[in-house]
Amino acid sequence: xxxxxxxxxxxxxxxxxxxxxxxxxxxxxxxxxxxxxxxxxxxxxxxxxxxxxxxxxxxxxxxxxxxxxxxxxxxxxxxxxxxxxxxxxxxxxxxxxxxxxxxxxxxxxxxxxxxxxxxxxxxxxxxxxxxxxxxxxxxxxxxxxxxxxxxxxxxxxxxxxxxxxxxxxxxxxxxxxxxxxxxxxxxxxxxxxxxxxxxxxxxxxxxxxxxxxxxxxxxxxxxxxxxxxxxxxxxxxxxxxxxxxxxxxxxxxxxxxxxxxxxxxxxxxxxxxxxxxxxxxxxxxxxxxxxxxxxxxxxxxxxxxxxxxxxxxxxxxxxxxxxxxxxxxxxxxxxxxxxxxxxxxxxxxxxxxxxxxxxxxxxxxxxxxxxxxxxxxxxxxxxxxxxxxxxxxxxxxxxxxxxxxxxxxxxxxxxxxxxxxxxxxxxxxxxxxxxxxxxxxxxxx
Numbered sequence: 001x002x003x004x005x006x007x008x009x010x011x012x013x014x015x016x017x018x019x020x021x022x023x024x025x026x027x028x029x030x031x032x033x034x035x036x037x038x039x040x041x042x043x044x045x046x047x048x049x050x051x052x053x054x055x056x057x058x059x060x061x062x063x064x065x066x067x068x069x070x071x072x073x074x075x076x077x078x079x080x081x082x083x084x085x086x087x088x089x090x091x092x093x094x095x096x097x098x099x100x101x102x103x104x105x106x107x108x109x110x111x112x113x114x115x116x117x118x119x120x121x122x123x124x125x126x127x128x129x130x131x132x133x134x135x136x137x138x139x140x141x142x143x144x145x146x147x148x149x150x151x152x153x154x155x156x157x158x159x160x161x162x163x164x165x166x167x168x169x170x171x172x173x174x175x176x177x178x179x180x181x182x183x184x185x186x187x188x189x190x191x192x193x194x195x196x197x198x199x200x201x202x203x204x205x206x207x208x209x210x211x212x213x214x215x216x217x218x219x220x221x222x223x224x225x226x227x228x229x230x231x232x233x234x235x236x237x238x239x240x241x242x243x244x245x246x247x248x249x250x251x252x253x254x255x256x257x258x259x260x261x262x263x264x265x266x267x268x269x270x271x272x273x274x275x276x277x278x279x280x281x282x283x284x285x286x287x288x289x290x291x292x293x294x295x296x297x298x299x300x301x302x303x304x305x306x307x308x309x310x311x312x313x314x315x316x317x318x319x320x321x322x323x324x325x326x327x328x329x330x331x332x333x334x335x336x337x338x339x340x341x342x343x344x345x346x347x348x349x350x351x352x353x354x355x356x357x358x359x360x361x362x363x364x365x366x367x368x369x370x371x372x373x374x375x376x377x378x379x380x381x382x383x384x385x386x387x388x389x390x391x392x393x394x395x396x397x398x399x400x401x402x403x404x405x406x407x408x409x410x411x412x413x414x415x416x417x418x419x420x421x422x423x424x425x426x427x428x429x430x431x432x433x434x435x436x437x438x439x440x441x442x443x444x445x
Contacts, residue, residue: 006200006229009193011273012186014111017063020179021082024061025075027175032134034073034172037143041067051232056365057138057176059274064110066100068118070147072128080113083128088117125151131164136172145169174372180364181371182385187364188418190275191387192427194231195416197270198277199430201225205240206431206438207445211260211285215240218266219254226270235276236367239267242285246410247395249357258285263293265410269367276367278389279428280414287442289435292405296394297435299331303392304413304433307359311417311424316379317388321359324392328355336403337396354394363387363416386419387427 024034038058041049052067062071062084070085089102106115116124129135129151137144148169155165183191201222208221219240226233237252245251246265258264262285269277282297284290289297306327307320329351332338337354338345345351362369364387373380382388393412396402416427432438 003228006196008230009189012063016184016186017061018111021061021073023179024175025073025081028075028136029134030076031132032075032136033129033132035135035137035144035148036061036071036172037141037147038064038069039067054274056274060176060180060365062110064106070121074128082112084112084115085118085121086115088119126154129166130155132166134168134170135166136170138173139169139171177370180369181362182383183364183387187275190273194270194272194275194277195427196430197226197229197231197272198279199428200229201268201270202266202279202281202431203441205266206283206441209258209264209285209442211258213258215242215254215256215258218264222266222268231270231272233271235269235271235278239265241265241410244398244408246282247397247408260286261290263409263411265412267412267414274365276363278363278367278414278416279431280391280412281431281433282411282413283438283442288439293409294435295335296406296409297411299328300392300394300411300413301433303327304390307390307392308415308417308424308426311382311419313383313419313421315382317360317373318379324359325351325355328392328394337406354396356395359392360388360390363389382419384419384421388417389414390417
């Protein structure tokens with residue numbers, strides 16, 4: 001019997017994209033403009049390309065999904081404040097690579113005020129940016145900078161005839177990324193869906209695991225579910241690390257055999273309408289935790305659940321991380337992997353031998369999503385609508401001074417969380433993480 005197909009949630013509306021553009025323009029001086037290129041196709045090998053994925057900032061403002069597009073925002077322009085340049089209609093190319101919306105389709109489907117095909121871009125850009133004092137663009141984008149400098153140079157040539165090139169180039173990304181940090185309800189619907197797909201994929205992998213498989217077999221189970229449920233695939237390179245491979249934080253080779261008695265760590269999430277899921281679970285290949293695995297896993301689970309319970313408006317990620325570090329350090333001392341007083345081991349950072357990374361990152365259109373982690377030099381406080389991960393872990397090296405029963409064990413537990421007005425909503429609760437639940441699920445097969 002084929003697995004269930006989840007209902008597809010509603011996409012973000014034209015009205016919301018328009019509201020985002022208007023909000024950005026409202027934060028800018030009247031004599032300014034925004035120039036934002038979309039993504040282009042990237043060559044994979046010779047004459048084939050990687051699957052196209054739109055630039056996240058460009059998607060946030062337009063929802064436009066074709067390559068080689070360019071957005072201009074022109075506050076106060078009577079003929080229309082949003083102008084999109086896109087690929088030309090070309091029946092021959094469309095027969096090879098698919099239908100293109102063209103300028104008329106871009107206005108109709110995406111609600112921009114005006115659109116022109118790229119064949120007209122050079123000439124029209126000069127006219128549209130003439131007289132704009134400040135040009136906002138992503139300063140770290142070579143393509144955006146090249147376009148801006150080309151337009152400015154052309155307008156400077158015409159300065160004696162009255163042309164006024166932009167005098168200042170300013171970075172648009174802080175404004176855009178601040179807006180992206182707080183998710184709308186429509187975005188949360190998509191993030192919940194990405195999380196549900198991701199959770200179903202992890203459950204599927206747990207049910208499929210057994211000694212004798214290879215890590216890539218579980219990767220195949222995960223990514224089948226991502227695509228089966230309408231996702232574009234993984235939101236990032238899937239991590240499936242059995243045994244000591246779980247101690248490599250970004251292990252993506254996924255080619256080692258899964259051995260009886262080992263744990264396997266899976267860090268993987270689906271991308272749906274460009275929004276990311278991000279889940280990590282660690283479980284026994286044979287379906288039963290050993291005593292040493294159970295002891296380490298219990299430390300990580302208790303710390304993770306305490307961190308989830310602490311999330312609410314006004315708390316900082318630094319406070320969450322400090323609580324995780326203290327809990328993990330207490331656990332390491334209790335298991336004999338560290339010695340001495342808890343505060344001393346925190347102060348000398350000896351815990352970092354076993355816990356190398358931060359506890360949280362923002363989540364959204366990018367798996368490590370944008371948004372400042374500090375404001376005015378101080379740690380940022382959580383606010384409703386922020387989405388983050390909570391992912392403590394322990395990674396025990398296979399060194400001679402480590403008790404043999406703990407050597408080479410890596411454990412991470414990660415959930416996706418929305419900050420609410422009163423606390424937190426865990427989006428990824430659909431995949432078990434308590435040991436008895438994991439063992440029961442794996443026994444079903």
